Amino acid sequence: MRKLLLMVSALLILALPADADGQKTIRVSTDNTDMIFQVNDKGRLYMVYLGDRLLNADDASRFGWSVYTGTDGSVSQRGHEAYMASGGEDFFEPALAVTHADGDMTTYLYYKDSQTRAIDGGTETVIRLADRKYPLEVTLHYAAYTRQNVIKAWSEIKHGEKSDITLWRYASTMLYFNEPAYYLTNYHGEWAREAQPATQQLTFGKKTIDTKLGTRAAMFMQPFFELGIGSPAQENAGRALLGTIGWTGNFSCTFEVDNVGGLRVIPGINPYASDYRLKAGETFVTPEFIFTLSDNGTGEASRNLHDWARLYQLKDGKGTRMTLLNNWESTGFDFNQEKLTGVMQDAARLGVDMFLLDDGWFASKYPRDNDRAGLGDWEPNPVKLPQGIAGLTAAAEKAGVKFGIWIEPEMVNPKSRLYEEHPDWVITQNGRDTYYYRNQLVLDLANPKVQDYVFGVADKILTDNPGVAYFKWDCNSPITNIRSPYLKKRQGNLYVDYVRGLYNVLRRLKAKYPDVPMMLCSGGGSRCDYEALKYFTEYWCSDNTDPFERIYIQWSMSKFFPVKAMAAHVTDWNRGASLKFRLDVASMCKLGFDIDVSKMSEQDLNLCRKGVENYNRLKPVILDGDMYRLISPYEGNHAAVNYVSKDRSRAVLFAYDLHPRYQEPVPNVRLRGLDPERAYNVKEINLPDGREAEARTYTGDWLMKIGLPALSAADGASHVYELTATD
Numbered sequence: 001m002r003k004l005l006l007m008v009s010a011l012l013i014l015a016l017p018a019d020a021d022g023q024k025t026i027r028v029s030t031d032n033t034d035m036i037f038q039v040n041d042k043g044r045l046y047m048v049y050l051g052d053r054l055l056n057a058d059d060a061s062r063f064g065w066s067v068y069t070g071t072d073g074s075v076s077q078r079g080h081e082a083y084m085a086s087g088g089e090d091f092f093e094p095a096l097a098v099t100h101a102d103g104d105m106t107t108y109l110y111y112k113d114s115q116t117r118a119i120d121g122g123t124e125t126v127i128r129l130a131d132r133k134y135p136l137e138v139t140l141h142y143a144a145y146t147r148q149n150v151i152k153a154w155s156e157i158k159h160g161e162k163s164d165i166t167l168w169r170y171a172s173t174m175l176y177f178n179e180p181a182y183y184l185t186n187y188h189g190e191w192a193r194e195a196q197p198a199t200q201q202l203t204f205g206k207k208t209i210d211t212k213l214g215t216r217a218a219m220f221m222q223p224f225f226e227l228g229i230g231s232p233a234q235e236n237a238g239r240a241l242l243g244t245i246g247w248t249g250n251f252s253c254t255f256e257v258d259n260v261g262g263l264r265v266i267p268g269i270n271p272y273a274s275d276y277r278l279k280a281g282e283t284f285v286t287p288e289f290i291f292t293l294s295d296n297g298t299g300e301a302s303r304n305l306h307d308w309a310r311l312y313q314l315k316d317g318k319g320t321r322m323t324l325l326n327n328w329e330s331t332g333f334d335f336n337q338e339k340l341t342g343v344m345q346d347a348a349r350l351g352v353d354m355f356l357l358d359d360g361w362f363a364s365k366y367p368r369d370n371d372r373a374g375l376g377d378w379e380p381n382p383v384k385l386p387q388g389i390a391g392l393t394a395a396a397e398k399a400g401v402k403f404g405i406w407i408e409p410e411m412v413n414p415k416s417r418l419y420e421e422h423p424d425w426v427i428t429q430n431g432r433d434t435y436y437y438r439n440q441l442v443l444d445l446a447n448p449k450v451q452d453y454v455f456g457v458a459d460k461i462l463t464d465n466p467g468v469a470y471f472k473w474d475c476n477s478p479i480t481n482i483r484s485p486y487l488k489k490r491q492g493n494l495y496v497d498y499v500r501g502l503y504n505v506l507r508r509l510k511a512k513y514p515d516v517p518m519m520l521c522s523g524g525g526s527r528c529d530y531e532a533l534k535y536f537t538e539y540w541c542s543d544n545t546d547p548f549e550r551i552y553i554q555w556s557m558s559k560f561f562p563v564k565a566m567a568a569h570v571t572d573w574n575r576g577a578s579l580k581f582r583l584d585v586a587s588m589c590k591l592g593f594d595i596d597v598s599k600m601s602e603q604d605l606n607l608c609r610k611g612v613e614n615y616n617r618l619k620p621v622i623l624d625g626d627m628y629r630l631i632s633p634y635e636g637n638h639a640a641v642n643y644v645s646k647d648r649s650r651a652v653l654f655a656y657d658l659h660p661r662y663q664e665p666v667p668n669v670r671l672r673g674l675d676p677e678r679a680y681n682v683k684e685i686n687l688p689d690g691r692e693a694e695a696r697t698y699t700g701d702w703l704m705k706i707g708l709p710a711l712s713a714a715d716g717a718s719h720v721y722e723l724t725a726t727d
């Protein structure tokens, strides 16, 4: 029925005169946002508006395209061209730059036609542009998700020239603003220090956020940003755009303010060392750029993205998530079947759903007993695991937990059988010193044979062992020694074709095993993008699980991703923090443990068991509810966040005292998103001594206007409150 409705509305939309050839105004709308394009009298396409949705349809066609009168009096068509190409009359950063087969470096794109069709949750507008001198075509795509106010934009480039053309710019899209001021917040980092925000005003000139790391792409810069329009972005007020690029490789986003104060935003693949040779007839598809615009600050913008991601992008976005016990922090590489059997029994005692076996279980000729050998040889280590994976899945079944396993199939240690047998499958240089990152090299996923091999690694584990219920897919090295043996003279295609090769593998895996949840990990949180999340149910935000640090990392990442997609574990990092504090911080995301349960006191074990029980009850609120960031750790010595179920009948408040100053005044925490008309029972949970707290009743109005005294001046204290509507 739903499909039928979609088809009928698709036909209706296509039949509207707005899509007829020659139409001069094209409108891409969500409930609150309009993006309007116009074709000028020369046939070129301009973005004339991006902002709040216009109330009157007629107003959409009132815009005139920008005509620029230069200081010398010359008049040109310069303006906000929808997909500006290099070599024209615009003297700022283009979206597209092409060296044609004959060496010419100019491209002018003219409007051909457009159509809008219904898609699940909104509309997709497709606009075709073409050069008139060269057989080159660009198709712009805008998927607009009506209720979530999210727009995804991407482009396709193809040509029919006599021989290859070279693309040296190929942005996903271009956005334009004409406002008095712009403030960019980007997120940068390092291993164990991911997603640190930095805000600056954008003034004349360019600021680019990008990466050149290839595989472990987001190690120094995350592929997302906040743009405060008019004033720096705030949580609950003001106009803000949240944007993110869905590309698991080198990305780039350029922000350029021009001589008249206009801002253009140009997101896409980083063209660095990637002059891409495109054959005639081939289509170059750019990554999706995903953005949402809000007039009520980043809080609302984040909730838009969270809803959209759960409904339309994230693998199993509507499904639930498993709690787990991982062994990386407690055993490292030092384990065997017997020890792991004990850990699985500990997982059952803890009450989590799954045991996740980490690095170190494989390779026989060069056993993976440390990070210097074995990557590439994905057979179980016969000394550590004489009964293989089957022995482990059997032990997990006996213990009553599911079994998940770590792999890093894109990589190889030179000390491996794989490397000895297939040196030509490795990205590396001949005749130069080799640079090893974590003693490993990256496989050449541009090569279809290597794609088959990588797919085969995961496929074999799953077909041989139906008991394997989960993958953690790691990626610990950037691309080093950049040369693909497969691409020969087309080395400029390597960074792009690598990522496409990876997606081919992930697409095949998802098609064959649609129900296997997978965690994306990259030496902590160096891979965190929405294209990868089509194939992964969650990602690992950071190896830094010190709860004080983690609060900041989670705060930043929650701006762009729903906490359902953000894995967080209770570990022994920063033992100075109480176990309760660590448990509470991890319970704000997708909860797991990576800790030696056998060494826990009875009291600590009970705290964690109870924490898991509470979490299981609250999963629908935390993972599928609306998130409100209340008190920012970046603005003081406390932090607070609350989640509210969609029907506003349930909520959870997490409140933290980080390192408050002596006798620092502490305000109440005012909640958000509750129903002011309803009364809520409020009960503190996750108490360290196993006590059951008394519930007290407050109206939603009180809780939002007066708030709860949930903070204190204590160092490292935390409190969790469960709220349940009384009606």
Ligand code: DGJ
Pocket: 328, 358, 359, 406, 474, 476, 521, 522, 523, 524, 540, 542, 543
């Ligand atoms: C890096 C990851 O972030 C860790 O969680 C762990 O899986 C190690 N790799 C294993 O080598």
